[in-house]
């Protein structure tokens with residue numbers, strides 16, 4: 001099929017790991033949802049820039065100016081990648097978690113927040129100082145919209161409100177009806193932030209078309225390493241809020257007052273929330289990844305990923321002991337992320353065996369989405385405590401799951417090896 005591209009070159013393709021059964025094998029990184037391998041192209045771009053590294057916004061020298069230009073150009077590249085609107089602001093952060101905590105710190109007084117219990121903890125937890133309504137897990141995308149509409153209809157219509165929702169689940173990979181949820185939020189005078197940590201690496205993303213007010217994602221899941229993330233969207237709440245971090249870069253002018261105190265004038269640009277020396281390599285690598293994905297073409301990347309998903313699904317379907325976890329049904333559209341349990345197996349042991357016997361790296365546990373995974377496993381979503389490791393006796397309920405995830409750099413062989421290993 002012409003529309004399906006080859007895997008994009010990524011770092012670590014030739015890394016070999018030892019097997020307990022003897023010998024070694026190339027490592028099959030099937031944990032993209034946690035951190036994706038960096039694109040070779042990103043690494044090459046960073047290596048080419050490295051000799052010219054300098055301080056951003058803090059130097060008169062040539063290399064300092066060059067780094068400042070690269071940092072600001074990176075901002076524009078990522079704004080284009082996200083199809084931001086006129087007047088939107090893009091703040092470079094450390095991660096999705098950081099971006100959502102920044103937004104939580106910038107909420108207007110008395111803001112009500114609406115969030116599904118199915119969210120990743122990074123979207124579920126930062127709102128603790130606001131009035132939060134946790135919405136029950138929906139079992140269809142349509143039910144997600146009606147659940148939100150019902151909750152919003154009951155809210156104080158004059159106060160500010162924010163809805164926080166994921167674009168693609170880090171547990172099931174399922175796509176959420178973001179455009180419909182945004183329309184519902186706006187119809188009730190609320191705003192919406194999209195957690196795109198799992199969507200952005202796998203799907204074209206337009207802030208304008210989805211009509212979301214903010215979007216957050218992490219570089220290390222988008223094939224760029226170096227501890228950088230993004231929060232992009234409406235400028236007003238961000239600029240009316242106190243700076244997320246106080247310090248140099250966020251402040252425009254600082255002066256001692258006659259009474260001995262200090263007066264500060266804060267920036268009203270993205271710099272307001274970027275105090276401290278910016279992570280220029282982080283921003284530059286995200287921009288490089290955005291360019292590489294755009295040039296490869298999302299249509300062919302998505303087509304390739306869908307083939308891999310189908311192969312994983314058909315392979316798992318051949319094993320009667322395997323149960324794939326899903327909120328919206330097995331046929332629901334999803335990105336390259338899928339979690340499952342195996343009857344008779346402890347999920348942690350199963351994941352350890354995939355690593356030790358086949359050189360396959362997956363993840364086991366509750367994936368920082370404890371209420372969702374407990375709901376999917378049929379255990380009590382209100383239960384507390386650590387990710388439990390069940391004995392795995394046949395017929396016994398699992399307390400955690402196994403997650404396989406892949407993306408633009410995954411060769412067919414990794415997926416075939418995974419299917420064979422599970423079988």
Ligand code: PMP
Nearest residue numbers: 095096097120122170197198218
């Ligand atoms: N949201 C989702 C949906 C995620 O999958 C993750 C990472 N697993 C996060 C937020 C948090 O991302 P980070 O750890 O990069 O802050």
